[in-house]
Amino acid sequence: MTISPRRAVAVLAMLLVGCSPADRGRPGGGTITGAGATFPNPIYATWFDSYARQTGIRINYQPIGSGGGIRQFTEGTVDFGATDGPMTDRQIAAVKGNVMHLPTVLGAVVVTYNLPGLGSAPLRFDGDIVAGIFLGQISRWDDRRIAALNPGVRLPRQDILVVHRSDGSGTTFIFTDYLSKVSPAWKGTVGSATSVEWPVGLGGKGNEGVTQQVKQSEGAIGYVELIYALSNHLPAALLRNASGNFVEASIKRVTAAAASADLDSATDFRVSITNAPGADSYPISSFSWLLVHREGGDSVKEAGIHGFLRWMLEPEAQRMAADLQYAPLPVPLIERLQHLLPGP
Amino acid sequence: MTTVQLDAPTRVVSPPPLEQRSYGDRVFKFILTLGAVTIPVLLAFLVYELWTGSRLAMAKFGFGFITSSTWDPVAEQFGAFPLIFGTLVSSLIALAIAVPLSLGVAIYLTEFAPKAIRQPVAFLISLLAAIPSVVYGLWGIFVLIPLLRKSVFPILRDGLGFLPFFQGPIYGPSMLAAGIILAIMVMPYIMSVSREVLLAVPNTQREASLALGATRWEAVITTVLPYARSGILGAVILGLGRALGETMAVTMLIGNRHEVAASLFAPGYTMAAAIANEFSEAVGDMHLSALAYVAFLLFIVTILVNAGARLLIWRVARGSGVGSKAL
Numbered sequence: 001m002t003i004s005p006r007r008a009v010a011v012l013a014m015l016l017v018g019c020s021p022a023d024r025g026r027p028g029g030g031t032i033t034g035a036g037a038t039f040p041n042p043i044y045a046t047w048f049d050s051y052a053r054q055t056g057i058r059i060n061y062q063p064i065g066s067g068g069g070i071r072q073f074t075e076g077t078v079d080f081g082a083t084d085g086p087m088t089d090r091q092i093a094a095v096k097g098n099v100m101h102l103p104t105v106l107g108a109v110v111v112t113y114n115l116p117g118l119g120s121a122p123l124r125f126d127g128d129i130v131a132g133i134f135l136g137q138i139s140r141w142d143d144r145r146i147a148a149l150n151p152g153v154r155l156p157r158q159d160i161l162v163v164h165r166s167d168g169s170g171t172t173f174i175f176t177d178y179l180s181k182v183s184p185a186w187k188g189t190v191g192s193a194t195s196v197e198w199p200v201g202l203g204g205k206g207n208e209g210v211t212q213q214v215k216q217s218e219g220a221i222g223y224v225e226l227i228y229a230l231s232n233h234l235p236a237a238l239l240r241n242a243s244g245n246f247v248e249a250s251i252k253r254v255t256a257a258a259a260s261a262d263l264d265s266a267t268d269f270r271v272s273i274t275n276a277p278g279a280d281s282y283p284i285s286s287f288s289w290l291l292v293h294r295e296g297g298d299s300v301k302e303a304g305i306h307g308f309l310r311w312m313l314e315p316e317a318q319r320m321a322a323d324l325q326y327a328p329l330p331v332p333l334i335e336r337l338q339h340l341l342p343g344p
Numbered sequence: 345m346t347t348v349q350l351d352a353p354t355r356v357v358s359p360p361p362l363e364q365r366s367y368g369d370r371v372f373k374f375i376l377t378l379g380a381v382t383i384p385v386l387l388a389f390l391v392y393e394l395w396t397g398s399r400l401a402m403a404k405f406g407f408g409f410i411t412s413s414t415w416d417p418v419a420e421q422f423g424a425f426p427l428i429f430g431t432l433v434s435s436l437i438a439l440a441i442a443v444p445l446s447l448g449v450a451i452y453l454t455e456f457a458p459k460a461i462r463q464p465v466a467f468l469i470s471l472l473a474a475i476p477s478v479v480y481g482l483w484g485i486f487v488l489i490p491l492l493r494k495s496v497f498p499i500l501r502d503g504l505g506f507l508p509f510f511q512g513p514i515y516g517p518s519m520l521a522a523g524i525i526l527a528i529m530v531m532p533y534i535m536s537v538s539r540e541v542l543l544a545v546p547n548t549q550r551e552a553s554l555a556l557g558a559t560r561w562e563a564v565i566t567t568v569l570p571y572a573r574s575g576i577l578g579a580v581i582l583g584l585g586r587a588l589g590e591t592m593a594v595t596m597l598i599g600n601r602h603e604v605a606a607s608l609f610a611p612g613y614t615m616a617a618a619i620a621n622e623f624s625e626a627v628g629d630m631h632l633s634a635l636a637y638v639a640f641l642l643f644i645v646t647i648l649v650n651a652g653a654r655l656l657i658w659r660v661a662r663g664s665g666v667g668s669k670a671l
Contacts, residue, residue: 065624067626085627091627159513166595166622167624168622168624168625193418193627195631196416202515203600203613205600205621209596
């Protein structure tokens with residue numbers, strides 16, 4: 001049995017046509033792609049949409065999580081990454097140092113709870129108490145340590161139901177980073193990461209899951225991004241900051257935390273600003289970073305990314321962030337970043 | 345008019361073998377073979393990917409992975425015992441609730457229900473299978489869990505609190521809540537396959553026992569059910585296979601805690617829920633590899649359970665039209 005040569009060539013040609021990629025060869029064409037943290041997704045979506053309308057450059061962002069963002073950036077499948085937790089030294093070595101962490105917005109993690117009979121004034125906690133609750137050492141609301149900080153408040157005789165994140169998350173990273181700083185016991189037993197071994201508590205999926213669980217269970221306590229507590233009308237505890245003041249989580253106080261953080265010595269902005277000094281600082285604040293290549297890569301796409309970053313640092317874009325309850329970057333930091341970017 | 349002599353040898357003329365037929369037939373056969381081979385190839389590729397992904401964790405933990413209970417991403421120590429325990433226990437609870445109900449409905453619809461309502465009711469129950477898992481999860485969070493927390497769990501604790509299964513604090517999300525939602529999700533599968541199997545039981549069985557003086561219920565218990573036994577077992581195992589792999593509804597209701605507890609009111613975790621929760625944000629090769637190891641174990645378990653179920657159903661319903669449908 002033989003196949004005629006004409007037929008063989010015809011079949012082969014059909015297969016080859018199917019194999020050729022459609023847009024290879026177009027120089028730097030197509031959208032700029034990025035992936036990473038879910039926490040800043042609302043503001044990133046707004047920014048990218050606004051930027052596309054103003055300049056025509058399309059940026060496609062996938063909120064797959066900080067870990068996923070770091071992974072995709074390392075493997076080169078996206079042009080930039082985004083993360084709430086900075087890359088470790090080992091991860092930076094994996095990209096041979098070819099990465100810049102550029103802070104874009106600030107976020108705050110609040111401790112929220114569900115105690116209906118308490119009235120409108122939020123409870124006061126300090127680092128030891130929060131760590132004690134999440135370690136399981138403080139298990140009842142009427143514990144005298146909580147009562148000591150909240151004189152005059154009628155705390156219920158109820159067990160504390162701890163709710164944490166079941167999925168890996170930048171929010172968890174920020175929260176555990178804060179706890180590691182204020183509690184040696186926490187640092188020794190649990191540590192800080194996007195996913196840890198929680199001594200007690202239920203896991204909720206996403207900020208939404210934790211919010212839902214706290215809302216539904218009386219006596220529950222959990223940690224969520226500020227915006228979730230605000231939109232769901234959940235109380236946020238006042239925390240004692242490093243200067244000894246009890247502060248609430250607000251945009252102003254988060255920006256204050258960033259302003260007072262020691263940024264001069266840091267060369268790559270991988271700075272943790274939890275438990276920041278400063279009378280007005282909110283203790284559980286954090287940057288959210290974009291991961292950008294220092295050098296190399298598609299020159300057209302890199303130019304597009306830098307153009308977006310310059311646009312993002314302008315007051316108009318920072319105001320968009322404030323409208324969505326993200327704290328804008330402090331002005332000195334913005335100026336530093338503007339100097340850092342290659343000029344237009 | 346010719347007469348055919350039946351005992352004379354006749355020459356059977358068969359069509360020519362494929363190789364001698366037209367070129368178009370050969371090409372068609374090739375394309376079909378390619379399509380048919382794709383599925384096993386994809387399956388093999390899936391297994392290969394899981395295997396290579398979990399090699400790191402297998403090298404570090406070995407079989408101890410299955411017995412260890414630590415799950416510490418910071419210290420990179422992982423153990424899947426709470427996951428395996430949670431998967432099995434939630435599925436068993438689901439079966440304990442779903443099997444009597446489904447079987448009861450199937451028997452009722454096949455033997456006792458008025459003819460007019462048989463099809464509509466069967467159809468409605470099968471529709472339960474069409475509801476997405478996430479919708480079940482949302483319904484569980486907003487409706488089922490508050491109901492359980494306020495009414496059902498306290499009653500169980502008061503009444504059966506002497507058993508270690510019904511002690512301890514009541515949070516809401518728990519192993520029992522996950523088991524209940526799984527039971528609801530699994531019921532349509534068990535019911536429809538059981539019903540098909542029961543319909544495949546020949547009427548002679550029923551008629552024979554009725555002729556011997558049995559009541560209708562006795563006829564069902566003594567002749568119909570034993571005849572359909574392996575098929576019903578297959579349906580149950582099919583439901584088990586479904587419950588083992590269920591992810592979204594479970595993770596919303598089970599409390600997501602890497603812990604083994606005796607109480608059914610305590611939170612737990614399942615293999616599928618852990619993978620769904622942790623995979624996208626897992627930073628660190630060991631964490632990813634541990635999750636791939638869990639996925640590999642889950643894959644093996646569900647393949648074995650589903651293959652067993654198919655074999656059992658086929659054995660009882662073989663030959664009738666039901667057999668191929670249940671398969």
